[in-house]
Amino acid sequence: MSEPILTVDDLVVEYPKQGGWQAALRGVSIALDAGESLGLVGESGSGKSTLALAMLGLLPDSARVGGSVKVAGAEVVGAGAKVLNRIRGREIGLVYQDALVSLNPVRNVGGQITEVIRRHRPGTGRREARTLAVEALGKVGITDPARRFSQYPHEFSGGMRQRVAIAMALAAHPRLLVTDEVTTALDVTVQAQVLGLLTTLRSDSDMAMIVVSHDLDVVRGVTERVAVMYGGRIVETGPTAAVFAGPAHPYTAGLIASIPSIERPVISFIPGQPPTGQAGVSGCAFAPRCSLGRERAICHESVPGLLPHADPAAERRSACHFSGEMPV
Numbered sequence: 550m551s552e553p554i555l556t557v558d559d560l561v562v563e564y565p566k567q568g569g570w571q572a573a574l575r576g577v578s579i580a581l582d583a584g585e586s587l588g589l590v591g592e593s594g595s596g597k598s599t600l601a602l603a604m605l606g607l608l609p610d611s612a613r614v615g616g617s618v619k620v621a622g623a624e625v626v627g628a629g630a631k632v633l634n635r636i637r638g639r640e641i642g643l644v645y646q647d648a649l650v651s652l653n654p655v656r657n658v659g660g661q662i663t664e665v666i667r668r669h670r671p672g673t674g675r676r677e678a679r680t681l682a683v684e685a686l687g688k689v690g691i692t693d694p695a696r697r698f699s700q701y702p703h704e705f706s707g708g709m710r711q712r713v714a715i716a717m718a719l720a721a722h723p724r725l726l727v728t729d730e731v732t733t734a735l736d737v738t739v740q741a742q743v744l745g746l747l748t749t750l751r752s753d754s755d756m757a758m759i760v761v762s763h764d765l766d767v768v769r770g771v772t773e774r775v776a777v778m779y780g781g782r783i784v785e786t787g788p789t790a791a792v793f794a795g796p797a798h799p800y801t802a803g804l805i806a807s808i809p810s811i812e813r814p815v816i817s818f819i820p821g822q823p824p825t826g827q828a829g830v831s832g833c834a835f836a837p838r839c840s841l842g843r844e845r846a847i848c849h850e851s852v853p854g855l856l857p858h859a860d861p862a863a864e865r866r867s868a869c870h871f872s873g874e875m876p877v
């Protein structure tokens with residue numbers, strides 16, 4: 550088995566709030582091997598972005614962080630600029646929902662990609678880097694890349710700008726690419742094109758990928774494994790196809806039931822609101838909204854562990870006291 554490219558171990562992140570602390574992550578552990586793809590899903594506020602930012606050492610200074618995040622063996626929690634600069638780009642790259650955050654508005658896109666190439670591949674001459682940048686734009690599906698090289702971010706449509714941001718992240722040849730809601734702001738057709746692009750790029754290389762999205766349909770198409778987050782914890786994880794075919798946590802089942810489809814034109818919503826991250830809540834964070842656990846004392850008293858579900862060989866885990874009652 551290859552060395553994991555990413556290991557997150559019991560990660561706890563808290564943000565200051567009204568003189569106290571609000572937990573965004575409450576002990577998250579995940580591991581990702583080289584070339585693997587993982588979807589991180591959950592409602593707004595479940596902690597997905599906090600987890601993604603922690604992987605790159607990009608959490609705000611005000612955050613209180615415990616536990617460990619290792620990228621290619623290097624500890625990110627508490628790391629200084631030297632370690633972070635070595636990891637970012639070459640080991641791990643990030644593409645955000647809004648490509649304008651990662652692109653400089655006053656420089657042409659080709660120049661920005663050329664700079665990334667030269668920074669991460671020392672010894673590459675200006676002319677060669679330019680050729681590689683044009684190639685990188687072509688590879689992400691920008692037509693006429695030599696001409697578009699000289700254009701500025703605002704001259705691209707939203708979908709094309711996401712492609713440029715992906716090209717820029719890939720120019721450093723990262724071993725792990727993290728995408729955070731990259732298709733959320735795009736219309737459905739463009740969304741499908743960008744997802745198709747991510748799938749192709751991955752199948753052409755041994756790059757690992759984490760796809761963060763509130764939309765289960767997005768991760769269903771592009772990831773092999775999925776981790777479902779709720780209230781700052783992972784509540785279910787397993788092979789994406791198996792989790793979709795038979796969710797082992799009532800929250801995952803609720804999320805799946807809220808996706809409209811031709812077979813299920815009438816969708817259902819999970820009643821109630823996600824937790825706010827306030828301290829002092831005991832038991833399973835989903836219990837107040839859960840059809841299995843709402844009336845059961847244990848669900849309100851003790852936090853269920855993320856334990857093997859059904860067939861341990863299938864690498865499925867669920868954090869539910871009553872996951873045995875979920876249809877397999």
Ligand SMILES: Nc1ncnc2c1ncn2[C@@H]1O[C@H](COP(=O)(O)OP(=O)(O)OP(=O)(O)O)[C@@H](O)[C@H]1O
Nearest residue numbers: 564573592593594595596597598599600609825826
């Ligand atoms: N910089 C910050 N300062 C204070 N609180 C924050 C900060 N960033 C996130 N939070 C809080 O941490 C919790 C988790 O937020 P996070 O953005 O990680 O969730 P998310 O699942 O990515 O949701 P979304 O999709 O809405 O971004 C939320 O309660 C949020 O309000």
